[in-house]
Amino acid sequence: MNSHTNDLNQLDRERHLHPFTDYAAYRQSGGTLYTRGEGVFIYDENGHELLDGMSGLWCTNLGYSQPEIVQAITEQLERLPFYNSFFNCSNDAAAAMAGAVTDVMPAHINHVFFTNSGSEANDTNIRIVHRYFDLIGKPQKKLIISRENAYHGSTIAAASLGGMSDMHKQFTPLPYVHHVQQPYWYGADADLSPEEVGLAAAQSLADKIDALGADNVAAFIAEPVQGAGGVIIPPASYWPAVQRILDERDVLLISDEVICGFARTGQWFGCDTFGTHPDLITFAKGVTNGYQPLGGVGISDKITDVLTSRGGEFGHGFTYSGHPAACAAGVATIARYHALSTPRHVREDLGPYWAKKWAELADHAIVGEARTLGMLAAIELVRDKPSRSRLEPEHKAGLVCRGHAIENGLMVRAVRDSMISAAPLVCTHEEIDQLIERLRRALDATARHYGINTP
Numbered sequence: 033m034n035s036h037t038n039d040l041n042q043l044d045r046e047r048h049l050h051p052f053t054d055y056a057a058y059r060q061s062g063g064t065l066y067t068r069g070e071g072v073f074i075y076d077e078n079g080h081e082l083l084d085g086m087s088g089l090w091c092t093n094l095g096y097s098q099p100e101i102v103q104a105i106t107e108q109l110e111r112l113p114f115y116n117s118f119f120n121c122s123n124d125a126a127a128a129m130a131g132a133v134t135d136v137m138p139a140h141i142n143h144v145f146f147t148n149s150g151s152e153a154n155d156t157n158i159r160i161v162h163r164y165f166d167l168i169g170k171p172q173k174k175l176i177i178s179r180e181n182a183y184h185g186s187t188i189a190a191a192s193l194g195g196m197s198d199m200h201k202q203f204t205p206l207p208y209v210h211h212v213q214q215p216y217w218y219g220a221d222a223d224l225s226p227e228e229v230g231l232a233a234a235q236s237l238a239d240k241i242d243a244l245g246a247d248n249v250a251a252f253i254a255e256p257v258q259g260a261g262g263v264i265i266p267p268a269s270y271w272p273a274v275q276r277i278l279d280e281r282d283v284l285l286i287s288d289e290v291i292c293g294f295a296r297t298g299q300w301f302g303c304d305t306f307g308t309h310p311d312l313i314t315f316a317k318g319v320t321n322g323y324q325p326l327g328g329v330g331i332s333d334k335i336t337d338v339l340t341s342r343g344g345e346f347g348h349g350f351t352y353s354g355h356p357a358a359c360a361a362g363v364a365t366i367a368r369y370h371a372l373s374t375p376r377h378v379r380e381d382l383g384p385y386w387a388k389k390w391a392e393l394a395d396h397a398i399v400g401e402a403r404t405l406g407m408l409a410a411i412e413l414v415r416d417k418p419s420r421s422r423l424e425p426e427h428k429a430g431l432v433c434r435g436h437a438i439e440n441g442l443m444v445r446a447v448r449d450s451m452i453s454a455a456p457l458v459c460t461h462e463e464i465d466q467l468i469e470r471l472r473r474a475l476d477a478t479a480r481h482y483g484i485n486t487p
Protein backbone atom coordinates (compact mmCIF):
# COMPACT_ATOMS: atom_id res chain seq x y z
CA MET A 33 0.00 0.00 0.00
CA ASN A 34 1.53 3.34 -0.93
CA SER A 35 1.16 6.30 1.41
CA HIS A 36 -1.29 8.07 -0.90
CA THR A 37 -3.90 5.30 -0.85
CA ASN A 38 -3.10 4.72 2.80
CA ASP A 39 -4.21 8.31 3.54
CA LEU A 40 -7.29 7.95 1.38
CA ASN A 41 -8.24 4.69 3.01
CA GLN A 42 -8.11 6.39 6.38
CA LEU A 43 -10.08 9.38 5.09
CA ASP A 44 -12.73 7.05 3.73
CA ARG A 45 -12.99 5.25 7.02
CA GLU A 46 -13.28 8.47 9.02
CA ARG A 47 -15.42 10.68 6.77
CA HIS A 48 -17.46 8.56 4.37
CA LEU A 49 -20.77 6.94 5.32
CA HIS A 50 -21.31 4.22 2.70
CA PRO A 51 -24.55 2.74 1.37
CA PHE A 52 -25.60 -0.60 2.92
CA THR A 53 -22.74 -0.67 5.42
CA ASP A 54 -22.48 -1.39 9.13
CA TYR A 55 -20.81 1.84 10.25
CA ALA A 56 -19.43 0.57 13.53
CA ALA A 57 -17.78 -2.38 11.78
CA TYR A 58 -16.46 -0.19 8.98
CA ARG A 59 -14.95 2.33 11.35
CA GLN A 60 -13.21 -0.49 13.15
CA SER A 61 -11.95 -2.68 10.34
CA GLY A 62 -12.19 -0.41 7.29
CA GLY A 63 -12.64 -1.58 3.74
CA THR A 64 -10.92 -1.78 0.42
CA LEU A 65 -10.34 0.98 -2.12
CA TYR A 66 -10.60 -0.17 -5.71
CA THR A 67 -8.41 1.93 -7.91
CA ARG A 68 -8.33 0.36 -11.38
CA GLY A 69 -10.40 -1.76 -13.75
CA GLU A 70 -9.39 -3.58 -16.92
CA GLY A 71 -11.49 -5.96 -19.01
CA VAL A 72 -13.44 -8.05 -16.49
CA PHE A 73 -10.93 -7.50 -13.66
CA ILE A 74 -10.75 -4.93 -10.90
CA TYR A 75 -7.67 -4.06 -8.84
CA ASP A 76 -7.53 -2.80 -5.30
CA GLU A 77 -5.13 -0.31 -3.73
CA ASN A 78 -2.58 -3.08 -3.15
CA GLY A 79 -2.74 -4.31 -6.73
CA HIS A 80 -4.71 -7.44 -5.74
CA GLU A 81 -6.62 -8.68 -8.82
CA LEU A 82 -10.25 -9.71 -8.63
CA LEU A 83 -12.32 -11.25 -11.39
CA ASP A 84 -15.49 -9.16 -11.21
CA GLY A 85 -18.21 -11.79 -10.96
CA MET A 86 -20.83 -9.11 -10.20
CA SER A 87 -20.24 -6.69 -13.10
CA GLY A 88 -19.74 -3.93 -10.51
CA LEU A 89 -23.25 -3.74 -9.05
CA TRP A 90 -24.90 -5.58 -11.96
CA CYS A 91 -24.04 -2.68 -14.26
CA THR A 92 -20.66 -2.98 -16.01
CA ASN A 93 -22.06 -5.60 -18.37
CA LEU A 94 -19.32 -4.88 -20.91
CA GLY A 95 -16.52 -4.63 -18.36
CA TYR A 96 -14.07 -1.84 -17.62
CA SER A 97 -12.43 -1.31 -21.00
CA GLN A 98 -14.92 0.32 -23.36
CA PRO A 99 -13.11 3.32 -24.89
CA GLU A 100 -16.04 4.10 -27.26
CA ILE A 101 -18.29 4.85 -24.28
CA VAL A 102 -15.62 6.93 -22.52
CA GLN A 103 -14.99 8.91 -25.70
CA ALA A 104 -18.71 9.61 -26.23
CA ILE A 105 -18.99 10.95 -22.68
CA THR A 106 -15.86 13.07 -23.08
CA GLU A 107 -16.97 14.57 -26.38
CA GLN A 108 -20.38 15.41 -24.97
CA LEU A 109 -18.85 17.06 -21.89
CA GLU A 110 -16.60 19.17 -24.09
CA ARG A 111 -19.46 20.34 -26.33
CA LEU A 112 -22.46 20.66 -23.96
CA PRO A 113 -21.74 19.47 -20.42
CA PHE A 114 -25.25 20.26 -19.19
CA TYR A 115 -28.58 21.52 -20.25
CA ASN A 116 -31.96 20.66 -18.72
CA SER A 117 -35.03 19.13 -20.30
CA PHE A 118 -37.70 21.07 -18.40
CA PHE A 119 -40.18 23.52 -20.01
CA ASN A 120 -39.94 22.38 -23.66
CA CYS A 121 -36.12 22.23 -23.75
CA SER A 122 -34.06 19.19 -24.63
CA ASN A 123 -30.58 18.30 -25.85
CA ASP A 124 -29.37 16.24 -28.77
CA ALA A 125 -27.96 13.43 -26.62
CA ALA A 126 -31.26 12.98 -24.76
CA ALA A 127 -33.20 12.87 -28.02
CA ALA A 128 -30.78 10.34 -29.50
CA MET A 129 -30.98 8.24 -26.35
CA ALA A 130 -34.79 8.32 -26.34
CA GLY A 131 -34.65 6.77 -29.79
CA ALA A 132 -31.90 4.26 -29.01
CA VAL A 133 -33.45 2.91 -25.82
CA THR A 134 -37.04 2.63 -27.06
CA ASP A 135 -35.79 0.95 -30.27
CA VAL A 136 -34.64 -2.07 -28.24
CA MET A 137 -37.80 -2.22 -26.11
CA PRO A 138 -40.92 -4.20 -27.05
CA ALA A 139 -42.88 -2.74 -30.00
CA HIS A 140 -45.66 -1.24 -27.85
CA ILE A 141 -43.17 0.81 -25.78
CA ASN A 142 -42.16 3.95 -27.65
CA HIS A 143 -41.59 6.66 -25.03
CA VAL A 144 -39.15 7.17 -22.21
CA PHE A 145 -38.90 9.34 -19.09
CA PHE A 146 -35.31 9.80 -17.88
CA THR A 147 -34.10 9.72 -14.27
CA ASN A 148 -30.66 9.33 -12.69
CA SER A 149 -31.19 5.92 -11.10
CA GLY A 150 -33.37 2.86 -10.84
CA SER A 151 -34.83 4.09 -7.57
CA GLU A 152 -35.97 7.36 -9.10
CA ALA A 153 -37.34 5.45 -12.07
CA ASN A 154 -39.52 3.37 -9.76
CA ASP A 155 -40.72 6.52 -7.97
CA THR A 156 -41.54 7.82 -11.44
CA ASN A 157 -43.52 4.65 -12.16
CA ILE A 158 -45.80 5.37 -9.22
CA ARG A 159 -46.22 8.98 -10.35
CA ILE A 160 -47.12 7.85 -13.89
CA VAL A 161 -49.47 5.08 -12.80
CA HIS A 162 -51.36 7.34 -10.39
CA ARG A 163 -51.54 10.09 -12.99
CA TYR A 164 -52.77 7.64 -15.65
CA PHE A 165 -55.65 6.31 -13.57
CA ASP A 166 -56.63 9.84 -12.49
CA LEU A 167 -56.76 10.92 -16.13
CA ILE A 168 -58.93 8.00 -17.24
CA GLY A 169 -61.38 8.64 -14.41
CA LYS A 170 -60.39 5.80 -12.09
CA PRO A 171 -58.80 7.81 -9.25
CA GLN A 172 -59.48 5.08 -6.70
CA LYS A 173 -57.02 2.74 -8.48
CA LYS A 174 -53.93 3.64 -6.42
CA LEU A 175 -52.63 0.50 -4.70
CA ILE A 176 -49.40 -1.10 -5.87
CA ILE A 177 -48.54 -4.75 -5.31
CA SER A 178 -44.96 -5.99 -5.09
CA ARG A 179 -43.28 -9.13 -3.77
CA GLU A 180 -41.46 -10.30 -0.68
CA ASN A 181 -37.71 -10.00 -0.98
CA ALA A 182 -37.96 -7.75 -4.05
CA TYR A 183 -35.40 -4.99 -4.56
CA HIS A 184 -36.61 -1.86 -6.33
CA GLY A 185 -34.20 0.73 -4.92
CA SER A 186 -33.73 2.84 -1.83
CA THR A 187 -35.74 6.05 -1.96
CA ILE A 188 -38.82 5.98 0.30
CA ALA A 189 -41.05 4.89 -2.56
CA ALA A 190 -38.60 2.39 -4.04
CA ALA A 191 -37.77 0.87 -0.66
CA SER A 192 -41.50 0.60 0.08
CA LEU A 193 -41.93 -1.25 -3.20
CA GLY A 194 -39.05 -3.50 -2.23
CA GLY A 195 -39.80 -6.46 -0.03
CA MET A 196 -36.73 -6.40 2.20
CA SER A 197 -38.04 -6.60 5.76
CA ASP A 198 -34.74 -5.40 7.26
CA MET A 199 -35.02 -2.21 5.20
CA HIS A 200 -38.69 -1.70 6.10
CA LYS A 201 -37.75 -1.75 9.79
CA GLN A 202 -35.62 1.38 9.32
CA PHE A 203 -38.36 3.71 8.00
CA THR A 204 -42.13 3.93 7.58
CA PRO A 205 -43.09 2.31 4.25
CA LEU A 206 -45.80 3.85 2.07
CA PRO A 207 -49.26 2.61 3.11
CA TYR A 208 -50.49 1.89 -0.43
CA VAL A 209 -47.89 -0.78 -1.25
CA HIS A 210 -48.71 -4.45 -0.57
CA HIS A 211 -46.59 -7.57 -0.94
CA VAL A 212 -47.20 -11.11 -2.16
CA GLN A 213 -45.16 -14.33 -2.41
CA GLN A 214 -41.96 -14.68 -4.42
CA PRO A 215 -41.59 -17.73 -6.70
CA TYR A 216 -38.64 -19.19 -4.78
CA TRP A 217 -38.65 -22.95 -5.29
CA TYR A 218 -35.55 -23.86 -3.24
CA GLY A 219 -36.80 -21.82 -0.29
CA ALA A 220 -40.24 -23.43 -0.39
CA ASP A 221 -41.53 -26.67 1.07
CA ALA A 222 -39.31 -29.45 -0.33
CA ASP A 223 -42.34 -31.58 -1.32
CA LEU A 224 -43.51 -29.05 -3.89
CA SER A 225 -42.49 -29.16 -7.54
CA PRO A 226 -41.19 -26.00 -9.23
CA GLU A 227 -44.45 -25.82 -11.21
CA GLU A 228 -46.50 -25.88 -8.01
CA VAL A 229 -44.36 -23.19 -6.35
CA GLY A 230 -44.70 -20.94 -9.42
CA LEU A 231 -48.47 -21.34 -9.53
CA ALA A 232 -48.85 -20.83 -5.78
CA ALA A 233 -46.88 -17.58 -5.95
CA ALA A 234 -49.02 -16.39 -8.88
CA GLN A 235 -52.16 -17.35 -6.98
CA SER A 236 -51.03 -15.24 -4.02
CA LEU A 237 -51.12 -12.25 -6.39
CA ALA A 238 -54.63 -13.09 -7.59
CA ASP A 239 -55.79 -13.52 -4.00
CA LYS A 240 -54.25 -10.20 -2.94
CA ILE A 241 -55.82 -8.28 -5.84
CA ASP A 242 -59.20 -9.85 -5.11
CA ALA A 243 -58.92 -9.09 -1.39
CA LEU A 244 -58.01 -5.44 -2.03
CA GLY A 245 -60.52 -5.14 -4.87
CA ALA A 246 -59.32 -4.92 -8.47
CA ASP A 247 -60.95 -1.46 -8.69
CA ASN A 248 -58.40 -0.25 -6.13
CA VAL A 249 -55.25 -1.91 -7.50
CA ALA A 250 -53.23 0.06 -10.04
CA ALA A 251 -50.17 -2.02 -10.75
CA PHE A 252 -47.98 -5.00 -9.95
CA ILE A 253 -44.21 -4.37 -9.96
CA ALA A 254 -41.71 -7.20 -10.29
CA GLU A 255 -38.23 -8.04 -11.49
CA PRO A 256 -38.37 -10.78 -14.17
CA VAL A 257 -35.71 -12.55 -12.09
CA GLN A 258 -35.26 -11.21 -8.56
CA GLY A 259 -31.64 -10.07 -8.42
CA ALA A 260 -30.54 -8.66 -5.07
CA GLY A 261 -33.05 -10.98 -3.38
CA GLY A 262 -30.83 -13.91 -4.38
CA VAL A 263 -31.19 -14.50 -8.14
CA ILE A 264 -34.62 -16.08 -7.76
CA ILE A 265 -35.36 -17.63 -11.16
CA PRO A 266 -39.11 -18.21 -11.41
CA PRO A 267 -40.43 -21.64 -12.43
CA ALA A 268 -41.82 -21.74 -15.99
CA SER A 269 -45.38 -21.75 -14.68
CA TYR A 270 -45.06 -18.38 -12.96
CA TRP A 271 -45.01 -15.56 -15.52
CA PRO A 272 -47.75 -16.85 -17.86
CA ALA A 273 -50.07 -17.22 -14.85
CA VAL A 274 -49.16 -13.74 -13.54
CA GLN A 275 -49.75 -12.08 -16.90
CA ARG A 276 -53.18 -13.77 -17.17
CA ILE A 277 -54.13 -12.71 -13.63
CA LEU A 278 -53.18 -9.08 -14.33
CA ASP A 279 -54.98 -8.97 -17.70
CA GLU A 280 -58.17 -10.42 -16.23
CA ARG A 281 -58.19 -7.80 -13.49
CA ASP A 282 -57.06 -4.71 -15.44
CA VAL A 283 -53.90 -4.27 -13.33
CA LEU A 284 -50.81 -2.76 -14.97
CA LEU A 285 -47.47 -4.60 -15.04
CA ILE A 286 -44.28 -2.72 -14.19
CA SER A 287 -41.30 -4.84 -15.23
CA ASP A 288 -38.29 -3.70 -13.20
CA GLU A 289 -35.53 -4.51 -15.69
CA VAL A 290 -32.72 -2.67 -13.89
CA ILE A 291 -30.79 -5.95 -13.69
CA CYS A 292 -32.46 -8.10 -16.35
CA GLY A 293 -32.36 -5.41 -19.03
CA PHE A 294 -29.66 -5.10 -21.69
CA ALA A 295 -29.05 -8.75 -22.47
CA ARG A 296 -28.52 -10.16 -18.99
CA THR A 297 -31.11 -12.91 -19.62
CA GLY A 298 -30.15 -13.45 -23.29
CA GLN A 299 -32.72 -11.05 -24.78
CA TRP A 300 -32.78 -7.26 -24.66
CA PHE A 301 -35.13 -7.40 -21.65
CA GLY A 302 -36.31 -10.03 -19.22
CA CYS A 303 -39.89 -9.52 -20.43
CA ASP A 304 -38.72 -10.76 -23.85
CA THR A 305 -37.33 -13.90 -22.22
CA PHE A 306 -40.49 -14.59 -20.20
CA GLY A 307 -43.06 -13.42 -22.77
CA THR A 308 -44.77 -10.80 -20.59
CA HIS A 309 -46.26 -7.53 -21.87
CA PRO A 310 -45.30 -4.83 -19.39
CA ASP A 311 -46.99 -1.43 -19.43
CA LEU A 312 -43.87 0.14 -17.92
CA ILE A 313 -40.23 -0.91 -17.98
CA THR A 314 -37.75 0.33 -15.37
CA PHE A 315 -34.15 0.52 -16.55
CA ALA A 316 -30.82 1.76 -15.12
CA LYS A 317 -27.45 0.09 -14.40
CA GLY A 318 -26.43 -1.67 -17.66
CA VAL A 319 -27.95 1.09 -19.78
CA THR A 320 -24.66 3.04 -19.55
CA ASN A 321 -22.46 0.07 -18.68
CA GLY A 322 -22.30 1.77 -15.29
CA TYR A 323 -20.09 4.58 -16.63
CA GLN A 324 -22.65 7.34 -15.95
CA PRO A 325 -25.67 7.49 -13.66
CA LEU A 326 -28.80 7.06 -15.77
CA GLY A 327 -32.16 5.42 -15.28
CA GLY A 328 -35.61 5.77 -16.69
CA VAL A 329 -38.97 4.32 -17.51
CA GLY A 330 -40.10 2.96 -20.86
CA ILE A 331 -43.81 3.77 -21.23
CA SER A 332 -46.36 1.86 -23.33
CA ASP A 333 -48.49 3.48 -26.01
CA LYS A 334 -51.62 2.76 -23.94
CA ILE A 335 -50.35 5.01 -21.14
CA THR A 336 -48.58 7.55 -23.35
CA ASP A 337 -51.74 8.12 -25.41
CA VAL A 338 -53.50 9.25 -22.22
CA LEU A 339 -50.60 11.33 -20.84
CA THR A 340 -50.12 13.14 -24.15
CA SER A 341 -53.78 13.87 -24.90
CA ARG A 342 -55.15 15.26 -21.63
CA GLY A 343 -54.37 16.73 -18.25
CA GLY A 344 -51.87 19.50 -18.97
CA GLU A 345 -48.44 19.61 -17.32
CA PHE A 346 -47.04 16.49 -15.62
CA GLY A 347 -45.52 17.91 -12.43
CA HIS A 348 -42.55 15.60 -12.14
CA GLY A 349 -38.89 15.49 -13.14
CA PHE A 350 -35.30 15.85 -12.05
CA THR A 351 -32.72 18.53 -12.76
CA TYR A 352 -30.58 15.87 -14.38
CA SER A 353 -33.38 14.04 -16.28
CA GLY A 354 -31.88 13.52 -19.73
CA HIS A 355 -28.41 14.68 -18.66
CA PRO A 356 -26.37 14.99 -21.87
CA ALA A 357 -23.29 13.11 -20.61
CA ALA A 358 -25.39 10.26 -19.20
CA CYS A 359 -27.45 10.05 -22.38
CA ALA A 360 -24.31 10.12 -24.55
CA ALA A 361 -23.02 7.21 -22.46
CA GLY A 362 -26.33 5.41 -23.02
CA VAL A 363 -26.27 5.89 -26.78
CA ALA A 364 -22.68 4.63 -26.97
CA THR A 365 -23.41 1.66 -24.70
CA ILE A 366 -26.43 0.54 -26.70
CA ALA A 367 -24.33 0.90 -29.85
CA ARG A 368 -21.76 -1.46 -28.28
CA TYR A 369 -24.49 -4.00 -27.40
CA HIS A 370 -25.57 -3.87 -31.06
CA ALA A 371 -21.99 -4.10 -32.38
CA LEU A 372 -21.22 -7.10 -30.17
CA SER A 373 -24.69 -8.69 -30.73
CA THR A 374 -24.70 -9.04 -26.96
CA PRO A 375 -28.23 -10.49 -26.56
CA ARG A 376 -27.56 -13.20 -29.15
CA HIS A 377 -24.05 -13.82 -27.80
CA VAL A 378 -25.45 -14.39 -24.31
CA ARG A 379 -28.34 -16.51 -25.62
CA GLU A 380 -26.37 -18.72 -27.98
CA ASP A 381 -22.81 -18.86 -26.72
CA LEU A 382 -21.89 -17.40 -23.35
CA GLY A 383 -25.09 -18.29 -21.47
CA PRO A 384 -25.07 -21.98 -22.43
CA TYR A 385 -21.35 -22.25 -21.55
CA TRP A 386 -21.94 -20.50 -18.21
CA ALA A 387 -24.93 -22.79 -17.49
CA LYS A 388 -22.85 -25.90 -18.16
CA LYS A 389 -19.89 -24.83 -16.02
CA TRP A 390 -22.05 -23.46 -13.19
CA ALA A 391 -24.14 -26.68 -13.06
CA GLU A 392 -20.93 -28.62 -12.30
CA LEU A 393 -20.76 -26.82 -8.94
CA ALA A 394 -23.78 -28.86 -7.81
CA ASP A 395 -21.46 -31.81 -7.11
CA HIS A 396 -19.70 -29.83 -4.36
CA ALA A 397 -20.34 -31.08 -0.81
CA ILE A 398 -21.98 -27.85 0.41
CA VAL A 399 -23.92 -26.89 -2.75
CA GLY A 400 -27.62 -27.75 -2.53
CA GLU A 401 -28.65 -26.22 -5.83
CA ALA A 402 -26.86 -24.47 -8.71
CA ARG A 403 -29.13 -22.43 -10.99
CA THR A 404 -28.60 -20.04 -13.91
CA LEU A 405 -30.52 -18.01 -16.44
CA GLY A 406 -28.63 -16.12 -19.12
CA MET A 407 -25.66 -14.65 -17.26
CA LEU A 408 -27.29 -14.75 -13.83
CA ALA A 409 -26.41 -17.48 -11.37
CA ALA A 410 -26.83 -18.63 -7.79
CA ILE A 411 -25.79 -21.51 -5.58
CA GLU A 412 -27.49 -22.51 -2.35
CA LEU A 413 -25.11 -23.39 0.48
CA VAL A 414 -26.22 -26.29 2.69
CA ARG A 415 -24.90 -28.69 5.30
CA ASP A 416 -27.16 -31.51 4.15
CA LYS A 417 -28.53 -31.74 0.62
CA PRO A 418 -31.70 -33.87 1.04
CA SER A 419 -33.06 -31.84 3.97
CA ARG A 420 -31.70 -28.53 2.59
CA SER A 421 -30.50 -27.74 6.13
CA ARG A 422 -28.20 -24.72 6.27
CA LEU A 423 -24.61 -24.52 7.46
CA GLU A 424 -25.50 -22.43 10.50
CA PRO A 425 -28.58 -20.88 12.08
CA GLU A 426 -27.32 -17.29 11.70
CA HIS A 427 -27.26 -17.55 7.88
CA LYS A 428 -23.74 -16.13 7.73
CA ALA A 429 -22.30 -18.86 5.48
CA GLY A 430 -22.65 -16.65 2.41
CA LEU A 431 -20.46 -13.97 4.01
CA VAL A 432 -17.86 -16.57 4.99
CA CYS A 433 -17.78 -17.81 1.41
CA ARG A 434 -17.59 -14.27 0.00
CA GLY A 435 -14.52 -13.61 2.16
CA HIS A 436 -12.83 -16.74 0.81
CA ALA A 437 -13.82 -15.79 -2.75
CA ILE A 438 -12.18 -12.37 -2.42
CA GLU A 439 -9.04 -14.01 -1.02
CA ASN A 440 -9.06 -16.26 -4.07
CA GLY A 441 -9.40 -13.36 -6.50
CA LEU A 442 -13.12 -13.41 -7.17
CA MET A 443 -15.83 -10.85 -6.42
CA VAL A 444 -19.21 -12.49 -5.91
CA ARG A 445 -22.08 -11.56 -3.64
CA ALA A 446 -23.59 -13.27 -0.61
CA VAL A 447 -27.34 -13.30 0.01
CA ARG A 448 -27.90 -15.10 3.30
CA ASP A 449 -27.08 -18.76 2.46
CA SER A 450 -26.54 -18.31 -1.23
CA MET A 451 -23.77 -17.01 -3.45
CA ILE A 452 -24.81 -15.09 -6.52
CA SER A 453 -23.01 -13.97 -9.63
CA ALA A 454 -23.76 -11.80 -12.65
CA ALA A 455 -20.54 -11.97 -14.62
CA PRO A 456 -19.77 -9.50 -17.41
CA LEU A 457 -21.34 -10.34 -20.78
CA VAL A 458 -17.90 -9.98 -22.38
CA CYS A 459 -16.20 -12.77 -20.41
CA THR A 460 -14.25 -15.25 -22.49
CA HIS A 461 -14.80 -18.97 -21.88
CA GLU A 462 -11.37 -19.04 -20.19
CA GLU A 463 -12.45 -16.26 -17.82
CA ILE A 464 -15.60 -18.23 -16.96
CA ASP A 465 -13.42 -21.28 -16.25
CA GLN A 466 -11.27 -19.08 -14.02
CA LEU A 467 -14.34 -17.75 -12.19
CA ILE A 468 -15.65 -21.27 -11.53
CA GLU A 469 -12.21 -22.45 -10.38
CA ARG A 470 -11.85 -19.55 -7.92
CA LEU A 471 -15.39 -20.09 -6.64
CA ARG A 472 -14.69 -23.79 -6.13
CA ARG A 473 -11.64 -22.91 -4.03
CA ALA A 474 -13.80 -20.57 -1.96
CA LEU A 475 -16.37 -23.35 -1.49
CA ASP A 476 -13.63 -25.74 -0.33
CA ALA A 477 -12.43 -23.18 2.20
CA THR A 478 -16.01 -22.54 3.37
CA ALA A 479 -16.59 -26.29 3.82
CA ARG A 480 -13.38 -26.50 5.88
CA HIS A 481 -14.55 -23.53 7.96
CA TYR A 482 -17.67 -25.51 8.89
CA GLY A 483 -15.76 -28.77 9.43
CA ILE A 484 -17.12 -30.52 6.36
CA ASN A 485 -14.83 -32.81 4.38
CA THR A 486 -14.54 -32.32 0.65
CA PRO A 487 -13.14 -35.10 -1.54
Ligand SMILES: *Cc1c(COP(=O)(O)O)cnc(C)c1O
Pocket residue numbers: 090148149150151152183184185186255259260288289290291316317327
Ligand atom coordinates in the same frame (compact mmCIF):
# COMPACT_ATOMS: atom_id res chain seq x y z
C1 LIG B 1 -30.30 -1.64 -8.35
C2 LIG B 1 -31.77 -1.80 -8.58
C3 LIG B 1 -32.65 -0.73 -8.45
C4 LIG B 1 -32.21 0.61 -7.94
O1 LIG B 1 -31.36 1.25 -8.82
P1 LIG B 1 -30.44 2.47 -8.24
O2 LIG B 1 -29.80 3.00 -9.47
O3 LIG B 1 -29.50 1.87 -7.25
O4 LIG B 1 -31.36 3.45 -7.61
C5 LIG B 1 -33.97 -0.94 -8.78
N1 LIG B 1 -34.40 -2.13 -9.19
C6 LIG B 1 -33.59 -3.20 -9.30
C7 LIG B 1 -34.13 -4.48 -9.80
C8 LIG B 1 -32.24 -3.07 -8.98
O5 LIG B 1 -31.43 -4.13 -9.05
